[in-house]
Structures are given as C-alpha cells and as structure tokens.
Amino acid sequence: MVQTQATTGRLYDVIADLGTYPSWLDVVAGADPESSDATDAPVWLVTLRARVGPFARSKRLRVERTDTDGETFARFERRELDGRDHADWVMHATVEDVKGVTSELRLDLSYSGGLWSGPLDAVLGNEIDTAVARLPAYIDGLSTPEWRESQD
Numbered sequence: 001m002v003q004t005q006a007t008t009g010r011l012y013d014v015i016a017d018l019g020t021y022p023s024w025l026d027v028v029a030g031a032d033p034e035s036s037d038a039t040d041a042p043v044w045l046v047t048l049r050a051r052v053g054p055f056a057r058s059k060r061l062r063v064e065r066t067d068t069d070g071e072t073f074a075r076f077e078r079r080e081l082d083g084r085d086h087a088d089w090v091m092h093a094t095v096e097d098v099k100g101v102t103s104e105l106r107l108d109l110s111y112s113g114g115l116w117s118g119p120l121d122a123v124l125g126n127e128i129d130t131a132v133a134r135l136p137a138y139i140d141g142l143s144t145p146e147w148r149e150s151q152d
Contacts, residue, residue, distance in 0.1 A: 002105040004136040008072060008095045011103045014139060015093040016074045018044040018063060024138040027127045029058065041065050043079070061089055072096065087113025105135065 004011060014020045021028040030047040042065045049058040067075035078089040092108045 002107075002131055002135050003098065003102045004105070004139055005101075006103055006136070006139045008097045008103045010139060010142070011095045011105060012071055012074075014135070014142075015095060015105060015107075016065065016068060017042075018046060018065075018076065020138070021046075024134040025127055025131050031063075034062065063089070087111060 014024075018028070018031040019033060021031050027048055027050055028046060029049040031044045034043040034045050044063050046061045046063045047058060048061065049056065061078050062080050063076050064079040065074055066077045066079075067073070072095045074093045076091045076093070078086060080086050088111070090110045092106075094106045094108075096104045096106070098104050
C-alpha cells in the first residue's frame with residue numbers, strides 16, 4: 001500500500017492512466033498508448049522489466065483498462081490480439097480516502113504464467129517499497145508550474 005497527501009481524485013487520475021506508471025514504478029519500463037479497439041477502452045503497450053542480480057527479463061504486453069468506476073477503482077488486463085494463448089496479467093488498483101487526510105493506493109497484480117513467477121514476486125516487493133516514496137513525489141510534481149506548462 002502507498003499513502004499520499006493527494007486527494008483520492010488526484011490519485012485516481014494517476015493510477016487510471018498506465019502512461020504514468022513508468023514515472024513512479026520502475027518495473028514498468030514503458031507504457032505507450034495504443035488506439036482502442038471496438039470497446040473504446042484505453043489500451044497501452046506496456047514494457048515490464050525485472051532485474052534480479054545479474055539477470056534481467058523484459059516482456060511487452062498489450063494491456064486494456066477493462067473496468068473502472070471513474071473515481072476509486074481501475075482494473076487492467078492483458079488483451080493480446082494475435083490469436084495465441086497467453087498467460088493472464090491482471091492488475092487491480094484501488095484508491096481509498098483515509099480519514100479525509102490522506103489517500104491510500106492498493107495495487108494487486110496476478111500472473112498465471114510460470115516464467116516470471118519467482119523473479120516477479122521479489123521485484124514487485126521491492127518496487128512497492130520504492131513506489132511508497134516515488135508516487136507522492138510524482139503527484140506533487142504534477143501541480144508544479146513546469147508540469148502544467150509541459151502539458152500545454
């Protein structure tokens with residue numbers, strides 16, 4: 001879990017857009033928007049990169065936001081279009097107000113394959129620890145004049 005002083009609305013805006021994840025979650029090396037299919041759901045081409053000791057693995061996935069309430073919850077799923085069977089990747093991101101003072105983010109990731117299981121578990125544990133510090137700083141940076149100017 002990650003806590004921040006940001007409002008739940010601000011935190012939701014960040015977690016609902018996979019394009020922000022490379023800025024605060026190192027295991028996500030890239031997340032490039034792709035045009036949506038007939039469902040009009042947002043889609044990203046996500047590059048995951050994990051390093052354990054001298055070994056590194058990377059994986060490129062097509063990920064679709066499959067469910068959201070628009071305020072506190074987003075679900076992302078791997079949805080490849082190549083007609084082949086692939087391991088499932090499913091992530092739930094939930095934002096919750098904590099006593100009107102802070103917001104809390106909970107990320108749950110499930111993966112049905114075997115190739116990444118051991119390394120991914122270790123890397124994700126370390127990543128969440130790092131994100132505890134990086135996500136609040138990233139969100140704080142969104143309100144700076146420099147960030148607003150770069151969005152124009």
